[in-house]
Amino acid sequence: MTSRDGYSWTKASGLKQGVPSIGVISPSTNVSSAESKYDVIVIGAGYCGLTAARNAAIEGLRVLLLEGRDRIGGRSWSSNIGDYPFEMGGTWVHWGQANVWREIARYQMTNELVNSFDFSKGVNHFEFDTAQGDATMNHEQEDELMASALGKFFNVDGSFGRKIMPLPHDTFKTEKAVDLDKLSALDRINQISHSLTLDERAALESFILLCSGGTLETMSFHEMMHWWAMCGYTYQGCLDYLITWKFRGGQSSFAIKFFNEALATKRLSYAFDSPIKSVKDTGNNVTVTTRDGQQYQADRLISTVPLNVLEALSFDPPLPIGKQSAISIGHVNQCVKVHAEIPDKDLRSWTGVTYPHNKLFYAIGDGTTPAGNTHIVAFGGKFNHMNAEENVEDTLGAVKGLFAPENNNGRSPDVARLVFHNWSRDEFSKGAWFFPPPGLLANHLEAMRSRHGNILFANSDWAVGWRSFIDGAIQEGCRAAFEVRTELQAQRSGDMPHS
Amino acid sequence: MTSRDGYSWTKASGLKQGVPSIGVISPSTNVSSAESKYDVIVIGAGYCGLTAARNAAIEGLRVLLLEGRDRIGGRSWSSNIGDYPFEMGGTWVHWGQANVWREIARYQMTNELVNSFDFSKGVNHFEFDTAQGDATMNHEQEDELMASALGKFFNVDGSFGRKIMPLPHDTFKTEKAVDLDKLSALDRINQISHSLTLDERAALESFILLCSGGTLETMSFHEMMHWWAMCGYTYQGCLDYLITWKFRGGQSSFAIKFFNEALATKRLSYAFDSPIKSVKDTGNNVTVTTRDGQQYQADRLISTVPLNVLEALSFDPPLPIGKQSAISIGHVNQCVKVHAEIPDKDLRSWTGVTYPHNKLFYAIGDGTTPAGNTHIVAFGGKFNHMNAEENVEDTLGAVKGLFAPENNNGRSPDVARLVFHNWSRDEFSKGAWFFPPPGLLANHLEAMRSRHGNILFANSDWAVGWRSFIDGAIQEGCRAAFEVRTELQAQRSGDMPHS
Numbered sequence: 001m002t003s004r005d006g007y008s009w010t011k012a013s014g015l016k017q018g019v020p021s022i023g024v025i026s027p028s029t030n031v032s033s034a035e036s037k038y039d040v041i042v043i044g045a046g047y048c049g050l051t052a053a054r055n056a057a058i059e060g061l062r063v064l065l066l067e068g069r070d071r072i073g074g075r076s077w078s079s080n081i082g083d084y085p086f087e088m089g090g091t092w093v094h095w096g097q098a099n100v101w102r103e104i105a106r107y108q109m110t111n112e113l114v115n116s117f118d119f120s121k122g123v124n125h126f127e128f129d130t131a132q133g134d135a136t137m138n139h140e141q142e143d144e145l146m147a148s149a150l151g152k153f154f155n156v157d158g159s160f161g162r163k164i165m166p167l168p169h170d171t172f173k174t175e176k177a178v179d180l181d182k183l184s185a186l187d188r189i190n191q192i193s194h195s196l197t198l199d200e201r202a203a204l205e206s207f208i209l210l211c212s213g214g215t216l217e218t219m220s221f222h223e224m225m226h227w228w229a230m231c232g233y234t235y236q237g238c239l240d241y242l243i244t245w246k247f248r249g250g251q252s253s254f255a256i257k258f259f260n261e262a263l264a265t266k267r268l269s270y271a272f273d274s275p276i277k278s279v280k281d282t283g284n285n286v287t288v289t290t291r292d293g294q295q296y297q298a299d300r301l302i303s304t305v306p307l308n309v310l311e312a313l314s315f316d317p318p319l320p321i322g323k324q325s326a327i328s329i330g331h332v333n334q335c336v337k338v339h340a341e342i343p344d345k346d347l348r349s350w351t352g353v354t355y356p357h358n359k360l361f362y363a364i365g366d367g368t369t370p371a372g373n374t375h376i377v378a379f380g381g382k383f384n385h386m387n388a389e390e391n392v393e394d395t396l397g398a399v400k401g402l403f404a405p406e407n408n409n410g411r412s413p414d415v416a417r418l419v420f421h422n423w424s425r426d427e428f429s430k431g432a433w434f435f436p437p438p439g440l441l442a443n444h445l446e447a448m449r450s451r452h453g454n455i456l457f458a459n460s461d462w463a464v465g466w467r468s469f470i471d472g473a474i475q476e477g478c479r480a481a482f483e484v485r486t487e488l489q490a491q492r493s494g495d496m497p498h499s
Numbered sequence: 500m501t502s503r504d505g506y507s508w509t510k511a512s513g514l515k516q517g518v519p520s521i522g523v524i525s526p527s528t529n530v531s532s533a534e535s536k537y538d539v540i541v542i543g544a545g546y547c548g549l550t551a552a553r554n555a556a557i558e559g560l561r562v563l564l565l566e567g568r569d570r571i572g573g574r575s576w577s578s579n580i581g582d583y584p585f586e587m588g589g590t591w592v593h594w595g596q597a598n599v600w601r602e603i604a605r606y607q608m609t610n611e612l613v614n615s616f617d618f619s620k621g622v623n624h625f626e627f628d629t630a631q632g633d634a635t636m637n638h639e640q641e642d643e644l645m646a647s648a649l650g651k652f653f654n655v656d657g658s659f660g661r662k663i664m665p666l667p668h669d670t671f672k673t674e675k676a677v678d679l680d681k682l683s684a685l686d687r688i689n690q691i692s693h694s695l696t697l698d699e700r701a702a703l704e705s706f707i708l709l710c711s712g713g714t715l716e717t718m719s720f721h722e723m724m725h726w727w728a729m730c731g732y733t734y735q736g737c738l739d740y741l742i743t744w745k746f747r748g749g750q751s752s753f754a755i756k757f758f759n760e761a762l763a764t765k766r767l768s769y770a771f772d773s774p775i776k777s778v779k780d781t782g783n784n785v786t787v788t789t790r791d792g793q794q795y796q797a798d799r800l801i802s803t804v805p806l807n808v809l810e811a812l813s814f815d816p817p818l819p820i821g822k823q824s825a826i827s828i829g830h831v832n833q834c835v836k837v838h839a840e841i842p843d844k845d846l847r848s849w850t851g852v853t854y855p856h857n858k859l860f861y862a863i864g865d866g867t868t869p870a871g872n873t874h875i876v877a878f879g880g881k882f883n884h885m886n887a888e889e890n891v892e893d894t895l896g897a898v899k900g901l902f903a904p905e906n907n908n909g910r911s912p913d914v915a916r917l918v919f920h921n922w923s924r925d926e927f928s929k930g931a932w933f934f935p936p937p938g939l940l941a942n943h944l945e946a947m948r949s950r951h952g953n954i955l956f957a958n959s960d961w962a963v964g965w966r967s968f969i970d971g972a973i974q975e976g977c978r979a980a981f982e983v984r985t986e987l988q989a990q991r992s993g994d995m996p997h998s
């Protein structure tokens with residue numbers, strides 16, 4: 001099946017909107033007109049919504065899952081082109097991520113991980129192209145440079161953040177950590193710039209911009225420290241957790257397990273292609289109205305709509321001020337992720353930073369396609385932002401700009417294929433994974449997490465722990481479904497929920 | 500409530516069997532004589548059995564949970580003496596442990612962790628008492644010594660094990676890793692002994708004996724490497740994962756959540772004080788007979804009986820040869836864990852190794868009791884084994900032997916209280932957490948994990964991933980309940996389970 005989402009380009013076919021994915025659901029709905037009231041409606045079929053719907057269904061509730069897109073996965077989905085998965089959004093997982101790994105183990109997929117990196121053959125170097133010029137170094141040198149730069153950035157307490165943020169799931173536990181959310185990444189860089197070499201500064205900036213998809217001025221230092229803490233306070237941990245292990249069959253091969261398990265209970269109704277317009281909670285009943293006027297009712301609603309999209313929905317009664325404030329601030333991640341298939345197998349062991357001059361500033365060899373080409377994944381963001389579908393020549397130029405001919409045996413690589421999803425112009429995401437500006441978390445995290453009458457808000461955007469990650473999405477979906485099920489169970493049996 | 504399990508000693512009261520715990524269940528059964536056949540019977544109310552029973556119950560099955568003891572928790576439970584939790588068995592958890600952390604997050608207990616270590620006041624040193632004599636060093640020196648020793652031990656591939664065991668949940672993936680299971684820890688030490696200082700060797704041996712509860716000759720090097728890989732291939736990771744974060748309210752405050760959630764579904768029947776004698780599977784029906792002659796029937800059985808205890812049960816039809824072989828080999832962990840309350844608050848920041856001469860060879864300051872005393876937790880094992888209840892003077896001597904007077908301002912500490920559980924003489928555990936001899940995993944892991952007709956075998960002893968840990972127990976319980984529920988669901992609706 002082909003999704004409306006995503007773009008691909010080849011010389012032969014030019015730019016095409018829509019790419020094939022095993023995450024497209026057909027038929028797009030199984031709702032019969034006879035349905036009356038559900039126990040719970042879940043808005044959104046990303047990992048958070050899938051988890052919420054699945055858990056509620058397997059725990060006995062009648063569930064309706066509504067999704068604006070034609071596919072599951074939200075901001076994490078894979079396209080299958082020539083039987084090879086390109087990850088359009090969220091990609092990497094790790095056994096140290098509790099919620100996603102629990103599911104991977106449960107679905108017996110622990111042996112389906114592959115390593116994005118393969119340094120066993122080919123050029124086997126790191127290309128570092130900055131205002132100081134082009135250079136190549138080996139990957140050990142790359143790691144040393146990054147580790148040194150990040151170590152200086154995060155060492156606010158003489159313990160690389162372990163003292164100031166000892167529990168990464170409770171990041172505001174120490175007062176000093178609260179203060180970190182007043183700083184942007186640039187503020188922190190200014191504190192330590194005297195101790196950074198020019199190479200370290202370029203390495204540091206490119207790495208943290210990769211993480212935030214924002215700009216140095218608009219990204220919270222606290223949240224960047226939170227990522228570092230989650231990764232075990234080391235650069236090696238960042239590599240392991242953030243960019244190493246992915247699914248052999250792509251994210252959609254994982255997401256579909258949740259959907260199929262829910263469907264097998266025969267308690268899951270669903271409707272794709274069903275964007276939501278409004279939500280009304282009368283106190284006894286929640287009514288959801290789609291853009292095309294369909295109405296559905298339930299005892300509870302779980303909204304998994306991302307922060308940047310919530311303003312598009314109307315709520316009656318209106319959302320509380322705290323939540324409205326968070327929505328009006330929004331998050332800053334406008335990551336640009338572009339896959340390029342390059343007919344040069346030697347680039348499999350290539351990694352590169354081209355910063356700050358190139359619109360794609362961080363990239364790695366991510367796989368070998370069935371055609372034997374190297375698959376490069378490259379990242380840009382709000383800094384030097386581009387809409388990759390607008391001018392393909394520019395996008396091709398940004399890909400080629402990753403490789404200085406003098407560093408690659410005089411070659412400027414050919415590009416056989418591009419694949420990408422423009423998350424910035426996607427009305428159901430309005431950006432990539434959550435990354436907050438300074439102050440948003442310190443002031444509004446609780447407001448983002450809180451429920452509003454019979455409406456629960458679950459999204460990786462305000463997860464504790466692996467916030468912004470697939471793990472956080474699953475955690476939030478689990479949290480919401482647990483709350484709804486125990487609440488309804490207690491109501492119906494006349495008991496209070498057991499704590 | 501007071502459990503029959505465990506021992507406590509004070510000068511005033513002497514040795515007493517049985518300690519109070521919030522994990523004791525009263526009434527001990529809710530089974531009415533009217534019960535007929537269950538969907539599933541779960542044997543064992545440790546974390547594995549609790550998870551299996553809870554998941555099955557919340558997913559709609561009628562469950563009977565049978566347990567030989569008077570309490571939940573199996574090899575992980577906490578006693579509450581003077582409102583302070585002493586962890587009798589499994590203690591520490593970490594957010595990088597997927598299954599246990601998923602549950603901690605789900606029960607909103609992420610903020611209930613406390614750090615076993617507190618180096619903020621007191622003696623703040625590591626006491627290292629070996630054949631080379633007594634010495635003290637600061638904790639940074641302790642960490643350097645341990646990191647250096649362990650680094651040499653595990654660096655079999657120039658990458659500290661990352662190449663030979665890249666995926667810690669799939670430890671036999673590389674052929675070279677299979678070979679590691681032919682080695683005992685002593686075999687590996689002999690390979691590198693030329694490169695170890697005497698201090699490093701003593702540090703290494705005491706640390707890995709702490710992990711295995713066995714002897715250097717009988718513990719598998721492969722499994723020790725597996726622990727190291729799970730901990731991120733660093734000593735810091737070992738500290739973080741293995742011995743840092745515990746529950747403020749004790750393990751039983753966590754385990755009771757599983758039990759209460761299952762109970763609230765009204766689909767959980769249970770009977771404590773009900774040791775099992777035999778199991779018969781007719782193909783359509785599993786019958787469980789208790790020692791006192793009670794019989795229960797179900798469609799499926801989940802046995803969470805540990806490896807070392809399985810020989811006490813009779814199975815009809817008999818267990819397959821592979822499983823029988825594994826059972827006859829057994830695991831080697833005979834850990835001795837002794838808590839001592841010492842009226843010296845300065846020892847809160849103390850850690851120590853007394854090896855090989857003392858029966859308790861590894862210990863740390865683990866807390867401050869309500870009386871203001873330091874709580875020391877000390878470990879021994881099969882090497883130089885003792886039964887701590889047999890001769891309390893010897894046990895007190897082993898505790899006092901942790902502290903050389905010359906290292907502690909001339910003081911030999913007073914001991915106000917001892918608390919412990921003798922896992923070696925416990926008929927329902929016959930040892931502590933699983934630790935295999937060489938060959939057991941390479942030859943029998945699949946046999947241990949496999950089902951036998953309608954009987955599923957789930958236990959942390961043969962978990963992939965955090966085998967031997969609470970995490971592995973939860974993972975296994977989840978695996979078994981998932982298999983049973985999807986199977987029965989498919990049978991009853993006439994469908995095949997969705998994959």
